[in-house]
Amino acid sequence: MEKFELHILGCGSALPTTRHFPTSQVLNVRDKLFMIDCGEGAQLQFRKSRLKFSRLNHIFISHLHGDHCFGLLGLISTLNLLGRTADLHIYSPKGLEELMAPMLAFFNREMTYRLFFHPFETKEATQIYEDRSLTVSTIPLRHRIPCCGFLFAEKPGLNHIVREMVDYYQVPLYELNRIKNGADYVTPEGELIPNSRLTRPAAPARRYAYCSDTLPLASVREQVRGVDLLFHEGTFAEEAAPRARETFHTTAAQAATLAREAGVKRLVIGHFSARYEDESLLLQEATRIFPDTVLARETLCLSVDGAEKT
Amino acid sequence: MEKFELHILGCGSALPTTRHFPTSQVLNVRDKLFMIDCGEGAQLQFRKSRLKFSRLNHIFISHLHGDHCFGLLGLISTLNLLGRTADLHIYSPKGLEELMAPMLAFFNREMTYRLFFHPFETKEATQIYEDRSLTVSTIPLRHRIPCCGFLFAEKPGLNHIVREMVDYYQVPLYELNRIKNGADYVTPEGELIPNSRLTRPAAPARRYAYCSDTLPLASVREQVRGVDLLFHEGTFAEEAAPRARETFHTTAAQAATLAREAGVKRLVIGHFSARYEDESLLLQEATRIFPDTVLARETLCLSVDGAEKT
Numbered sequence: 001m002e003k004f005e006l007h008i009l010g011c012g013s014a015l016p017t018t019r020h021f022p023t024s025q026v027l028n029v030r031d032k033l034f035m036i037d038c039g040e041g042a043q044l045q046f047r048k049s050r051l052k053f054s055r056l057n058h059i060f061i062s063h064l065h066g067d068h069c070f071g072l073l074g075l076i077s078t079l080n081l082l083g084r085t086a087d088l089h090i091y092s093p094k095g096l097e098e099l100m101a102p103m104l105a106f107f108n109r110e111m112t113y114r115l116f117f118h119p120f121e122t123k124e125a126t127q128i129y130e131d132r133s134l135t136v137s138t139i140p141l142r143h144r145i146p147c148c149g150f151l152f153a154e155k156p157g158l159n160h161i162v163r164e165m166v167d168y169y170q171v172p173l174y175e176l177n178r179i180k181n182g183a184d185y186v187t188p189e190g191e192l193i194p195n196s197r198l199t200r201p202a203a204p205a206r207r208y209a210y211c212s213d214t215l216p217l218a219s220v221r222e223q224v225r226g227v228d229l230l231f232h233e234g235t236f237a238e239e240a241a242p243r244a245r246e247t248f249h250t251t252a253a254q255a256a257t258l259a260r261e262a263g264v265k266r267l268v269i270g271h272f273s274a275r276y277e278d279e280s281l282l283l284q285e286a287t288r289i290f291p292d293t294v295l296a297r298e299t300l301c302l303s304v305d306g307a308e309k310t
Numbered sequence: 311m312e313k314f315e316l317h318i319l320g321c322g323s324a325l326p327t328t329r330h331f332p333t334s335q336v337l338n339v340r341d342k343l344f345m346i347d348c349g350e351g352a353q354l355q356f357r358k359s360r361l362k363f364s365r366l367n368h369i370f371i372s373h374l375h376g377d378h379c380f381g382l383l384g385l386i387s388t389l390n391l392l393g394r395t396a397d398l399h400i401y402s403p404k405g406l407e408e409l410m411a412p413m414l415a416f417f418n419r420e421m422t423y424r425l426f427f428h429p430f431e432t433k434e435a436t437q438i439y440e441d442r443s444l445t446v447s448t449i450p451l452r453h454r455i456p457c458c459g460f461l462f463a464e465k466p467g468l469n470h471i472v473r474e475m476v477d478y479y480q481v482p483l484y485e486l487n488r489i490k491n492g493a494d495y496v497t498p499e500g501e502l503i504p505n506s507r508l509t510r511p512a513a514p515a516r517r518y519a520y521c522s523d524t525l526p527l528a529s530v531r532e533q534v535r536g537v538d539l540l541f542h543e544g545t546f547a548e549e550a551a552p553r554a555r556e557t558f559h560t561t562a563a564q565a566a567t568l569a570r571e572a573g574v575k576r577l578v579i580g581h582f583s584a585r586y587e588d589e590s591l592l593l594q595e596a597t598r599i600f601p602d603t604v605l606a607r608e609t610l611c612l613s614v615d616g617a618e619k620t
Contacts, residue, residue, distance in 0.1 A: 014391055016353045016384075018360075040384040041351040043326045050328075066387045066417045074326075074350040074380045081324055099416055106409055107376045 002030045002133075004154065004206050004304040006229065009045035011270030011296035013235055014067040019278075021045055021298055022067035023271060025231070026056070027152055027208060029134050035059040036150060036210050042071035043078050049299055053079060054086070058129060060136065061092035062212060063122075063147035064099070073100065076115065077107055084113040091128050091136075093146045094119035122146035125223060133157075139223050141214035143248045149211035151223065157202030165198050208304045209264075212271050215245070216254040221262045229304045230259055231296070234269030237281050252282035256289035265305075270296030312340045312443075314464065314516050314614040316539065319355035321580030321606035323545055324377040329588075331355055331608055332377035333581060335541070336366070337462055337518060339444050345369040346460060346520050352381035353388050359609055363389060364396070368439060370446065371402035372522060373432075373457035374409070383410065386425065387417055394423040401438050401446075403456045404429035432456035435533060443467075449533050451524035453558045459521035461533060467512030475508050518614045519574075522581045525555070526564040531572045539614045540569055541606070544579030547591050562592035566600035575615075580606030 005028040012020025022039025026046065033056040035042070046053070061069050072090070079088065090096065097117035104115070120128050120138055129136035132155070139149035158180040166176070171185055179185060185193040209224040212233035224230050234252035236244040244251050250258075252269050259267035267290055272279050279295050286293040294302070315338040322330025332349025336356065343366040345352070356363070371379050382400070389398065400406065407427035414425075430438050430448055439446035442465070449459035468490040476486070481495055489495060495503040519534040522543035534540050544562035546554040554561050560568075562579050569577035577600055582589050589605050596603040604612070 014388070016357045016388060018358045021354065022384075040381065041354060044331065044351060047326045048328045064416070066384060070384045070387075071350065074332075074376060077376045077380075078324070078326060095416075099413060102412055103409060106374070106405075 001203055001305070003028055004030075004208070006208060006231070006268075006302045006304060007049045007051065008268075008270065008296045008298060008300040008302075009042050009049060010039050010298060011272060012039075012067075013271050013273055014065070015274035017274045020272060020274075022070070023212060024071060025210065026051055027304075029152070029154070031055060032057070032131075032134075034136070034152065037062055037068040037212070038071040038075060039067045040070040040074075043075040045298060046075075049301070053082060053084070057086060057088060058136075059088070059090045060128075060150050061090065061096065062141070062149060062210070063093055063143060063145055064095060065145065065213070068213075069096070073103055073107065076104065080108045080112055087114045087116060089116045089118060091118045091120060093122050093148065120148065122148045125151075139209065139211060139220055141211060141220065142217055143213045143215070147213060149209060149214070149220070151227070152208045152210075154205040154207065156205045159195065159199035159202055161199055162197075165193075169193055169198070171198070206305050213249060215248050216250045216258050221258050224258075224264060225262050226264065227262075228265045229268065229302065230262070230264040230266070231268045231270060232258060233271035234282055234286060235271050235273050237276070238285055240273070240275075252279075252286040252293075253289055256286035256293055259293070260290045265292065266302075267293045268296050268302060269293060272296075311513055311615070313338055314340075314518070316518060316541070316578075316612045316614060317359045317361065318578075318580065318606045318608060318610040318612075319352050319359060320349050320608060321582060322349075322377075323581050323583055324375070325584035327584045330582060330584075332380070333522060334381060335520065336361055337614075339462070339464070341365055342367070342441075342444075344446070344462065347372055347378040347522070348381040348385060349377045350380040350384075353385040355608060356385075359611070363392060363394070367396060367398060368446075369398070369400045370438075370460050371400065371406065372451070372459060372520070373403055373453060373455055374405060375455065375523070378523075379406070383413055383417065386414065390418045390422055397424045397426060399426045399428060401428045401430055403432050403458065430458065432458045435461075449519065449521060449530055451521060451530065452527055453523045453525070457523060459519060459524070459530070461537070462518045462520075464515040464517065466515045469505070469509035469512055471509055472507075475503075479503055479508070481508070516615050523559060525558050526560045526568050531568050534568075534574060535572045537572075537574045539576050539578065539612065540572070540574040541578045541580060542568060543581035544592055544596060545581050545583050547586070548595055550583070550585075562589075562596040562603075563599055566596035566598075566603055569603070570600045575602065576612075577603045578606050578612060579603060582606075 007026040009024035010021030023037045024042035025036040027034040127137045137151045141147045207227040209227045232255040234255040235249040317336040319334035320331030333347040334352035335346040337344040447461045451457040517537040542565040544565040545559040
């Protein structure tokens, strides 16, 4: 199966602790790297996770709070020092480019590569990225400032040709692409060979959803229905539910409830408040509701469709 | 002896590695904390070194390259989140305040404390800070952009009263301050008691000098003469001496030569290039010239006048 892996670079929240970096993740889709949020130190954690800067071309920023974007300036500068030439694309709620422009101009007088900012609206779910194998759509969230999560969806793959059957029916080569795309085959004698006899179905298209920072939302539940892996913030334990509501955050138990109701396959919680010495209480409260929950931790790598990698 | 300790928060250079944070240090002088440079992740390392944000009131920035100041925005924001009320003072070559103003305004709409920027000239050695027990002066350096090191000098302490002698001569209490400051005492009978009989000398005033980033300079050698501890960048090994010259940096051996010629008591080298897997070669080249050299490393704590702490 093609690679579809999530690397946690940081899973703390705004206040620094001795245990966590602020939020950043990297999704590895067939060796293309997609960064999601870029808190302070993201470039250091990126290196620690043994990822390659040259494979990173797209960065998605959920919202303009410092713990989700203060690592951008250092990362952009490092790529410049390294003499990068490929374009770099940054997707975020509007305002980021104007905000960063003076610092970028001062610290990177000459850029070896081009930087493109793609502001998105945060009110409606919108597809903001597409390539041959993947789409990325926003997931509108509700936080103290405009904020979106992201849904990474593989495109359905092509059916796999069953070599023996194609040989048996002497299917000409020029028909193979149509058949991969689901077409039946009609022999010169007029016999119809259904596609299902000529192919095996493609591996199921996989989906990863990232939701942070936000109140728990019914609209999110619908948008992430059935995903293979859901990252949802679980900043607080239940005892701090009023604090979560006040600050537009989610408790671990609320994240688990949403995961269960949305029928996702697996949940990873993060964006942990600095108040917790460790997050076992949050895990306990979540697994009671949704057993397939794991705690995020720095340098953790999860296969989106399967077992923990490291 | 009063505390005078150096904490290394980061000792890498511009490119991120898996082993080092960019430059930042904290000098603890009698439990007042002075930060020197503030590379990305400095606030995380500050916490890791178990230092207290409330004791930090002064930050000294050597020059406006990202690996020496990209941690400021995060640190300033964190102090705001924590509801700090005490003033914070930042000393740097000119331009920093204007550069940071838009980001500061956006990410910290309301500040709970006041921030004061103190730009300094980088051409001449100048005293830029003074309190009851300490002065801080700039050390002009030569780098690709305006840059200064810093000399932290304890003020000479008062002599210690020898209780037995003061009792013996029945010195009135109101004379004690003068005697601590070095005055002799004249008894009612007109006998002169020399100060040296009434006091023990104060502990020697200690000095710490920080020099990064720079070419090796004769003027620095004079300004740091005899200091208890010298931090000097030693970015490269000898094989890269041409590269060091080209980029306005110093090799470990050059730093050691400067330390020897300046008669400093101890040298710590840092600002290591990302090209070295470990820095044993740099240490070797330095100790051959100046044996009392140590390698900086993250969370290292050195007593300015003595042994390694952790």
